[in-house]
Amino acid sequence: MRVLFTSFPGNTHFFNSVPLAWALGAAGHEVRVASSPELVDTITRAGLTAVPVGSAETLKEKTRRAMAERDHGSVEQWQRKAGGPAHQQAASRGRLLGWDDLFRLYEVAIAPAAGLMNDSMVDDLVAFARRWQPDLVLWDAASYAGAIAAAATGAASGRVLYSHDTDASMRARFVRLKEGRPPGDRRDPMREWITGWTDKYELEFAETLFTGHFTIDQLPASFRVDTGLNYISTRYVPYNGPAVHPQWLWEAPAAPRVLMTFGLSVREWGHQQIMSVEQIQDTLDAVAGLGIELVVTLPDEQRERLPRVPANTRIVDFVPLQCVVPSCSAVIHQGSPGGFNICLLYGVPQLVVSIAPDAHLKSRHLADTGAGLSIEPGEVTGAKVGAALARLLDDPSFQTGARRVRQELIGQPSPAELVPELERLAARHRR
Incomplete structure (x- = not known):
């Protein structure tokens, strides 16, 4: 046909x-x-x-x-x-x-x-x-x-x-x-x-x-x-355009890896930006002592505006989600369909900070299944992100919940x- x-x-x-x-x-x-x-x-x-x-x-x-x-x-x-x-x-x-x-x-x-x-x-x-x-x-x-x-x-x-x-x-x-x-x-x-x-x-x-x-x-x-x-x-099958699996992802991380990403569409449409550079810096500082490897996707112009980058943080312009998410212990993202779905697909607990029309549904489903947490965009601080991330990493029930949703999705x-x-x-x- x-x-x-x-x-x-x-x-x-x-x-x-x-x-x-x-x-x-x-x-x-x-x-x-x-x-x-x-x-x-x-x-x-x-x-x-x-x-x-x-x-x-x-x-x-x-x-x-x-x-x-x-x-x-x-x-x-x-x-x-x-x-x-x-x-x-x-x-x-x-x-x-x-x-x-x-x-x-x-x-x-x-x-x-x-x-x-x-x-x-x-x-x-x-x-x-x-x-x-x-x-x-x-x-x-x-x-x-x-x-x-x-x-x-x-x-x-x-x-x-x-x-x-x-x-x-x-x-x-x-x-x-x-x-x-x-x-x-x-x-x-x-x-x-x-x-x-x-x-x-x-x-x-x-x-x-x-x-x-x-x-x-x-x-x-x-x-x-x-x-x-x-x-x-x-x-759900991930695709986000031509992709290259970077060499730094070939080896397993030495510490629990956390991805913080805000999607590509935010770069084109500034009104979708959920965290300012100041809030990003506050978050980097707040999680610097958690014993994690933090990967952050940021365009160069935002990276250059950060006063400092902690030793546990790697900043990249872009990394294909299907390459990095399977190696992560948690993901912080803006609630885009791609970010939300790929975390569900790979059974990775997620922290969502979203202004999307379905943000309340994402938050509710994550809470009901135990697959993640959410923070209202207007309430974002480094301390709140750090506390939520620590919960995702320390409480094994989030890993259990995320894996349960994964089994439903791959079925x-x-x-x-x-x-x-x-x-x-x-x-x-x-x-």
Whole structure:
């Protein structure tokens, strides 16, 4: 069969689908990956065939233009106008938003962001899909252009999650609250956005444009958000681009190794930074006496701003997580899907400091399984990080909890084992 992957130009979102694309290609299926031109080199470096769609304008350029057109000033100001503080406070505690806050979030942030990430790709993507005629379209959960292309060609539509399914959970709550509103007060910004495209292509609106016919989930099944949708489990397989296993990792560490990493996306989008240079220095000083080998990933410009680097600390610009995490006794990270999932995969206790929309879910699952700890970003100090890290290293229950989650995760079908199920789903849902 022919399988079309789609992703907006976010590296980590695309990386999430690469092992599955490889598995489908190895099984003899034709695979194409469509995205904006800025992602083409990243796609081809993964050994996959790219289909450039949409304008050459980069996502950063689109974001700056959108902020200027809406007089947002900055990403942070955009978030505040969307009710960011209310949303973040609710999300951090797992509290459900009421109609007013939820509607404002959809109107000011979620629907405009969907347009920002997808609009420029839709026309080209639909045109390509109509010519190539895919049997199955697998789209990153934020890349609704793929769902539109699937509907326009009658292909089966599968959504690929990159983390907890907070989008579907929030969408289901929005629809329920909307149905309880007076008839004249039922605006739906997401539906208004996507029907601009379905009307153009004479398609009927359906909620599957937001959810797909099915959803592929790489988290352990016990971590799943209950939305009533059809979820297909698969094992997480790490990929983060071309990688080199450095020589300093060839030997086992002389002391327990701890990795502190903040991900690559933070370097591109400064508003995602969770720890200042001062907080990083405070943390390095606080853990200097723990008898560990600390590996920290930092770009050179941040490294140069550190007043001192303790003797037990190695600072590198980048190291592939799949190379370093298996040798670690604990990992401190910002809650990215890659960092979170790879710690689960290798059974390594983790300390999460996150501003992600699903931060409360990550914290809850780590607490429930005993696989790790979390600290609220606004409460980060070197002393708190040091105390939490000491707990992870000294209490064997965290290692036990992390290994238990690992057993659940590796028990899920690998991407290769998932291929026959995708063949069945494609046959069932395509027109």
